[in-house]
Amino acid sequence: MRTSFVFSLLQLKIILKMWKTLLFMFFFPMLALACIGFISMCLLSEEVRVEKFQVAIVDQDNTKATNFLIQHLMENEEITKLSKFIQVNESIANELMEKNQIVAIISLPHGFTKNIIKGDNTPVPVIVNPRKPIQSMLVLQLLESATKFTSAAQSGINTIYHFLQKEGVGEKIIEEEYNKSIVAFSFQIFGRGKLFKAEVRQGINQNLTNYYITSFSVLLLMFWSFSIPLLLKGNMSKALQNRLSIYGITKLTEAAATLITFHSMMIIFTIFLLFPISNWLTVSPINMFIRLYFISLAFTSLFLFVDVICKNLKMYSVLGCFIILLGIIGGGHIIPTIYYPIWLENLGKWTVNYWAVFSFAGEISRSFALIIFTIIQLLIIAVFLYFQGRWGKVTGK
Amino acid sequence: MIMLKFFCKIKLILFVVVLPIAFTFMFGKIFEQGHEDVAIPIALVDEDHTNFSKMVIERIIGEQSQRIDLKVMKRDGAERLLLKNDLDSVFVIKEGFQKKLLNGDEEELIDVWITESSIANGIFQEVLAGEIMRLSSSLMAADWVVQVFQQLKLIDAKNTGLLWDEAYQFTEEQWEPKPLMNVNRIMYEGDRVENRIDKKENLLFSPYIGLWTFFTMISMIGALDWIIREKSIIFPRLKATKRSLAVYVMIRLGATFFLYIIQSLLLFGILTFFIKGEWQLSLMVRMFAFTFEAFIFTLFLTTFFSKVNGYYFNSLLIIFLLSLIGGSFFPIKELYSSLFFDISWIFPQTLLTDPNIKNVFISGLFVIFFSYRIVRRFDKRR
Numbered sequence: 110m111r112t113s114f115v116f117s118l119l120q121l122k123i124i125l126k127m128w129k130t131l132l133f134m135f136f137f138p139m140l141a142l143a144c145i146g147f148i149s150m151c152l153l154s155e156e157v158r159v160e161k162f163q164v165a166i167v168d169q170d171n172t173k174a175t176n177f178l179i180q181h182l183m184e185n186e187e188i189t190k191l192s193k194f195i196q197v198n199e200s201i202a203n204e205l206m207e208k209n210q211i212v213a214i215i216s217l218p219h220g221f222t223k224n225i226i227k228g229d230n231t232p233v234p235v236i237v238n239p240r241k242p243i244q245s246m247l248v249l250q251l252l253e254s255a256t257k258f259t260s261a262a263q264s265g266i267n268t269i270y271h272f273l274q275k276e277g278v279g280e281k282i283i284e285e286e287y288n289k290s291i292v293a294f295s296f297q298i299f300g301r302g303k304l305f306k307a308e309v310r311q312g313i314n315q316n317l318t319n320y321y322i323t324s325f326s327v328l329l330l331m332f333w334s335f336s337i338p339l340l341l342k343g344n345m346s347k348a349l350q351n352r353l354s355i356y357g358i359t360k361l362t363e364a365a366a367t368l369i370t371f372h373s374m375m376i377i378f379t380i381f382l383l384f385p386i387s388n389w390l391t392v393s394p395i396n397m398f399i400r401l402y403f404i405s406l407a408f409t410s411l412f413l414f415v416d417v418i419c420k421n422l423k424m425y426s427v428l429g430c431f432i433i434l435l436g437i438i439g440g441g442h443i444i445p446t447i448y449y450p451i452w453l454e455n456l457g458k459w460t461v462n463y464w465a466v467f468s469f470a471g472e473i474s475r476s477f478a479l480i481i482f483t484i485i486q487l488l489i490i491a492v493f494l495y496f497q498g499r500w501g502k503v504t505g506k
Numbered sequence: 507m508i509m510l511k512f513f514c515k516i517k518l519i520l521f522v523v524v525l526p527i528a529f530t531f532m533f534g535k536i537f538e539q540g541h542e543d544v545a546i547p548i549a550l551v552d553e554d555h556t557n558f559s560k561m562v563i564e565r566i567i568g569e570q571s572q573r574i575d576l577k578v579m580k581r582d583g584a585e586r587l588l589l590k591n592d593l594d595s596v597f598v599i600k601e602g603f604q605k606k607l608l609n610g611d612e613e614e615l616i617d618v619w620i621t622e623s624s625i626a627n628g629i630f631q632e633v634l635a636g637e638i639m640r641l642s643s644s645l646m647a648a649d650w651v652v653q654v655f656q657q658l659k660l661i662d663a664k665n666t667g668l669l670w671d672e673a674y675q676f677t678e679e680q681w682e683p684k685p686l687m688n689v690n691r692i693m694y695e696g697d698r699v700e701n702r703i704d705k706k707e708n709l710l711f712s713p714y715i716g717l718w719t720f721f722t723m724i725s726m727i728g729a730l731d732w733i734i735r736e737k738s739i740i741f742p743r744l745k746a747t748k749r750s751l752a753v754y755v756m757i758r759l760g761a762t763f764f765l766y767i768i769q770s771l772l773l774f775g776i777l778t779f780f781i782k783g784e785w786q787l788s789l790m791v792r793m794f795a796f797t798f799e800a801f802i803f804t805l806f807l808t809t810f811f812s813k814v815n816g817y818y819f820n821s822l823l824i825i826f827l828l829s830l831i832g833g834s835f836f837p838i839k840e841l842y843s844s845l846f847f848d849i850s851w852i853f854p855q856t857l858l859t860d861p862n863i864k865n866v867f868i869s870g871l872f873v874i875f876f877s878y879r880i881v882r883r884f885d886k887r888r
Contacts, residue, residue: 130816137823144831206694214694225686232690239693250629252689257636260685264640265647267686268677272651272669276660286654293650294643297612301635306614310588310621320591320623339819422818423521423728430724430822431529438536447547447592450575453540 116366138332167216262294334408338416410486436462526721537713545575556604595627648673
């Protein structure tokens with residue numbers, strides 16, 4: 110044990126000598142994650158939030174019904190939150206589309222009203238701008254529900270008209286009832302908001318920002334724990350190693366030393382991370398430290414294991430990248446796992462990152478999974494090294 | 507002959523050819539599948555258990571969009587999942603839904619539970635409202651007809667039920683086979699735009715090509731690490747031999763590069779064979795160009811470091827960052843074009859995503875610059 114300590118002191122010294130690399134290692138992942146954050150912020154704000162997008166309506170039919178429809182679109186709350194509708198003629202609409210100023214052109218075709226009153230299906234062509242994919246998807250979604258409401262109202266109106274006409278009621282009454290029904294049905298459609306009563310619940314991750322802070326902190330810990338063995342590995346030449354083993358410093362002692370170094374480095378990094386994050390998520394620092402500690406311990410043991418089974422840096426770096434990518438996908442670091450298809454979510458449930466993200470968010474059962482994982486990893490490493498040592502003796506190395 | 511010797515190392519072949527391709531396919535599959543099946547989970551709770559509520563649920567399931575993963579579940583389960591953030595939002599059809607609708611009362615029939623991170627409740631609310639409106643319009647029309655008939659004394663009191671049913675059916679029939687109005691989606695295809703749509707559909711971002719760039723660059727770090735190892739030990743000695751250093755280095759580099767060319771050929775072959783999509787031959791040429799640029803770049807990195815672990819560490823980070831902002835994992839071109847500065851032309855990945863000839867020139871310039879630097883640095887050592 111004492112040799113391990115001495116050895117780990119040596120390793121720490123080696124690491125501290127590479128202080129430039131160390132600084133790089135500390136700041137670089139933050140930089141990279143900030144990059145991702147910046148990219149997604151840009152994506153969100155550029156695409157959706159910044160300004161209302163414009164949609165052109167071309168009304169080639171120009172009747173009472175189409176006017177009603179356009180009015181509905183222009184006054185719809187859900188729609189006006191996001192977009193602005195302008196009524197123009199066809200050539201202007203095309204010109205605007207060419208200039209990339211509008212997201213879509215809705216054109217109500219000739220004979221639209223007639224067809225609808227007859228009860229025929231009438232598709233409304235919507236020309237979407239492929240240069241604004243997210244916005245045009247939103248417009249389509251909104252239009253689809255808008256056409257549904259129109260269909261609902263119109264089918265009701267048609268029924269009344271049809272039955273009155275069939276029964277041979279006088280023209281004047283039909284006209285009167287027809288107009289009355291238009292008002293009533295549109296009133297009903299506009300009032301659909303009252304169908305719903307919304308209620309905001311408090312979940313575990315309060316909002317998306319907090320989710321990403323959690324996920325990125327876990328990712329940061331993962332990056333760091335990946336890079337520490339990278340610094341330690343390959344520092345010792347084969348000749349030196351052979352000489353050390355004569356003095357009784359086996360692979361097991363070396364691994365123990367690496368574990369100690371690794372662990373102490375991770376604690377230092379964790380403390381750097383601790384205060385900003387506990388402050389942001391309003392969790393007490395002690396509570397947060399316990400969570401962070403177990404997560405960093407789990408990653409430490411994971412990468413120590415990779416370190417032990419890989420003979421050289423080449424393998425370590427490739428396998429490490431593989432594990433990191435798998436973790437990024439499985440843990441839902443970029444896209445939260447709830448949006449995954451079920452098979453992928455189930456796959457993700459078996460990655461360390463998934464447990465780490467959830468135990469970070471305060472789920473105790475996942476923390477237990479992490480602790481058990483760490484213990485199993487350490488056991489496997491010990492058993493592996495033990496047998497490696499024995500085999501080594503047998504072959505006379 | 508020497509080239510052949512370097513060429514036939516099993517480990518190198520495994521590392522350069524097999525690993526990147528295998529990883530590319532594995533992650534590519536996950537990316538692709540995951541991307542296709544991404545859906546927002548929303549739960550629907552039926553507490554009414556009447557014909558109307560069942561009908562609404564059935565219709566919504568029948569025409570649900572791909573992006574929404576609708577689950578019908580019990581109240582407790584939905585509540586628990588929502589609080590665990592496993593659901594985006596929950597819609598509860600309250601008890602008395604049918605009764606209230608039949609009475610023409612439309613207030614607060616549905617409870618919506620959302621959290622602060624809900625994103626799709628607005629859209630789904632409109633979808634659900636559409637179905638309920640369809641139902642309530644039919645009811646309202648039937649009521650209306652009966653009422654007018656009664657006012658005009660066209661019908662006996664006992665026949666109203668029949669008339670009501672008839673009117674209700676008539677309204678419903680107008681939804682079959684298609685509703686009165688629907689949206690017909692058309693992509694705008696102007697002269698200038700056409701080109702871009704094409705790219706977007708098949709090449710602008712393919713997870714396979716993106717991942718391939720990442721894994722190829724990572725494996726290049728490993729494939730070139732011998733330069734660092736031999737820089738201080740073997741290179742000086744080689745200078746004294748008959749065969750000069752330059753020949754040795756060139757042959758070894760040439761062998762490795764040749765392996766990469768084979769690897770990209772192989773990948774291209776596998777892609778055309780297994781994955782649907784238009785893989786044009788020009789893409790293959792651009793893949794070669796990318797391989798060359800990345801190779802030169804990694805070589806450039808090797809000139810900076812003298813210790814193996816420092817080299818590995820720093821180059822891994824650099825490559826990782828380059829993949830991240832260069833668009834190996836996400837389609838980045840769209841983003842940069844919306845930013846105020848478009849720097850996507852700097853990255854070697856742009857060679858693959860954008861077939862513009864301009865990019866080839868820029869990469870060519872980079873390659874010349876890097877090669878110059880490399881030669882200079884090697885010269886200094888002499």
